Amino acid sequence: MYHKVAVPGAAAKVRSHYVHPAAFDRQLQLLRSLGYRSISPGETRAASAREIAITFDDGYENFFTQAMPSLSKAGLGATVFVVTSRLGRTDEWDGGIEPLMTREQVLESAKQGIEIGSHTSRHADLTAVDPSIAREEIFESRQFLISAGMSNPGFCYPYGRHNPAIRALVKAAGYPYACGTQRGQNDLSTDNFDLHRINIRADTSLPIFLFKLLRARRTRG
């Protein structure tokens, strides 16, 4: 799980969310040299040892400008969960400092093989809003992505927050899977609507990255 691939500016919040572009590039080259293949998060429960899903939350513009070139150089794909009614705007839920991808950038990413999923319409904490609003956030964002030509988009909970009622809504909307923020790898015992992820942070050195990778693999065989 990544958020931003960028050098944080002076006003940046949550600095741990900024992975340096050169560090990201080294991580992908390591995956490539180890023979990894990228898959969708929805396939991770049955993944083999050298399959990995690379995910990005929020849909920042720096995905398009910084992460995409490294991904295509390494021959790897990724999944980006976008906030559908905020495209071309900023991360208003987090201070409004970072620009988000425009609709055109999202479409271009999809054209280049990037999987686009939903991170709701407005980055709502689904467990804190009225159930009718939660429903709207989940259903509308899917409709938006389908209309934009994405087939069968996945889902990712803002702030990693969900409960049984929210998971049921995500399922009812027709999403094939949903990512949470629980740490770790997935296997067939993992809830497909609370998929685990491994957090890659600003301070994740290459040896730590490799350690996280091997630890995930060990339990999968």
Ligand SMILES: [Zn+2]
């Ligand atoms: Zn988010």
